[in-house]
Amino acid sequence: MPARNQPALDFLLNRRSRPAKLFTAPVPSRRELEEIITAALRVPDHGKLEPWRLIVVEKPAFARLAGLAEARALALGGDAEKIAKGRGQYDLGQLAVVVISSPKAAEKVPVSEQVLSAGAVCLGLVNAATAAGWGACWLTGWPAHDPVFVADAFGCAPHETVAGIVHVATPPADAPDRPRPDLDRIVTWMNA
Template sequence: MPSPNLAANPAAFAYLETRRSAPAKLFTDPVPDAAELDRILTAALRVPDHGKLEPWRLIVLQGQDFSRLADLAEARARDLGGDAEKIAKGRGQYDLGRLAVVVISSPKASDKIPLTEQVLSSGALCMNLVHAATAAGWGASWLTGWPAHDPVFRAHAFACTEAETVAGIVHIATPPATLPPDRPRPDLARIVQRGLS
């Protein structure tokens, strides 16, 4: 039985029980327009942010941004001596991108708010962004890929400082009409401990 102080939202719960991402490589046009995206971003930013530090920043990618990033990823792969597979994986999501939001974890100096909580806030923002875009009727897929974890790439691509990392790149566009089969979900009996004894 739900709390007497808060009304249950069966539709929202049903969405959470069945939500899954489609592969971004299957997304097509159209994508949200500027007003739709602003609404999605506004909803997504209602995220746990202890201390109101806003320890993140967002970059919206569209159009030529993707070809620039694909070329940067390829150049970085070559600098690292990467083979054709590493190059293809580096270019992959950028070659096929239509619209994406890069969530940069940008921790702030604080004596009160631990770094871990600030980084987790960025992850929560990524998940909120997936939920907001999906609830608005769009496909959403949270990716990173090896270039996003490479300090040289992220410095050139997203002007990240040494303290900043890429929490996620959330692609938002039109999903396929038919989703691939769902993946197996975690077994509660295996991962949930009920109590400390």
């Protein structure tokens, strides 16, 4: 029987999601964030393809991103609600790591698996930051799915997408846990 890592399992079973809009300063130092990123990049990447890249957004850059989101919402004919939703996480952001899914041409590795690898980086960031004592929240929002916004904001090429924007900062003291899935409803066991 394999050795059980009970502290790691307990951490995963008890990790809580907290809203990024409640995060405050301080944020991790560069060295602390590099440790979190190093841990997060230990994901399946199919033969060292590294089908992702990361952009660290520091506090001063959030104002520019909020302005870009507002300008894009206006260009799309958006109303006040669309503008507010577009600006929201950027107006309140403290520090974030943007995970860009950047699939590579690879005959034996489907693009879908490369995109999933970028998603694994997002979850790795959330888990590593939380394990390091910080609050972490994986968001996207409509601007993250808009090709014009992501090209202007993050320099995304046409084949790239934003897998996630992982905010990392000081979380609120505590928050109630969200409802968790009912395993009996979503899990099917096959034995033949």
